[in-house]
Amino acid sequence: MKKKIAILNGDGVGPEVTKQSVRVLNAIAERFGHSFHYTEALIGAEAIDKTGTALPSETIDICLDSDAVLFGAVGHPKYDNDPNAKVRPEQGILGIRKALQLFANIRPITVYPTLQHLCPIKPKNMEGVDIVIFRELTGGIYFGKKETSADGNSAIDECSYTREEIERITHKAFQYAKQRRNKLTLVDKANVLETSRLWRKVVQEIAQQYTGVAVNYMFVDNAAMQIILNPKQFDVILTENMFGDIISDEASVLSGSLGLLPSASVGNKTALFEPIHGSYPQATGKDIANPLGSILSSAMMLDYFGMKEEAETIREAVNWTLENSFVTKDIDPVNFYFTSTIGELLCDYISGKIPGSIKKENIELRKSTII
Ligand code: IPM
Ligand code: MG
8 A cells, every 4th residue: 555644753852753653664564565655844843943833834735635644742842931932833733733624632541561560550440441532632722712911911711612523523432432342431521611511412412323332421620530540430531622631641641651652633634643742852862752652653543544454563563562671761761772772673573573472681682783
């Protein structure tokens, strides 16, 4: 198969982790006889520095002309502490989500038994945890009217949702739940917010069409607690934009590291794949960031292309690295491997250079010759 992939490296560790993803995709292409064609485009702080805007129109055109987008990260400390900045790197990711109408952000929370020691939750509460968050991505408070009064002493962020915006992601979440454990939890704040009451009403109506799926409703404050207290109870979580942003970072602690988690953003046109971690400025250029969030996002991209075996091959390779403690600094601050070494090991595994049964000691020997 031939596929066109837009590469938006962005800022911070974005380029480093994306580079490893591209290597892994190339190893997959080689093994399975595919051809992936990449086009790089600017986004975020890098785009601001070069063009004055976080999302040049050329970037949107390149994405629209591609089968999928692989996104790194955006953000730069020089904007974080300047509340008066008119252009911000984050406008890049928010803008591309809107331009491609990526209304559903799918964030799987996978738990790896070998990383259980990094999880702050009691092991007995962690068995069988497997959650997928469906976060609405192009509506709500993120995209509502924003205003600061002339005297600068009051500000407004408006949160609004339409029935149609809720319906389209709700159907996707129900369809997904049907292929899993048939459970869907709507996370909202219907005891306070009008928008949440609309979400609840629409989800209740749509639930009639998916009778095999058990639906429950949970206020976001309680959900934040339940995710930590009893994560096993969740299968698919459906929620609006900002609640999804917050609880997905929270849920990431279940897997052991934010650096591991991938996501897919889908809409009507080209889909976009990105790790859920951000630009991680402190690690930039040090070759220490965890590339697995990006690499597992590439696996989700292959799923989206219908390349199931190829996607599984990446996941198998990732499991192999974790089981053998070939991990980055976020996972083992003492005995860690570099970002690029993890990419290399994964490629070697995928291309069959490393037999799956090989022991860590042999790699250690090999490591001294390849690094
Ligand atoms: C995320 C990020 C973004 C968001 C930022 C970078 C704008 O936190 O993808 O979760 O808030 O959506
Ligand atoms: Mg976030």
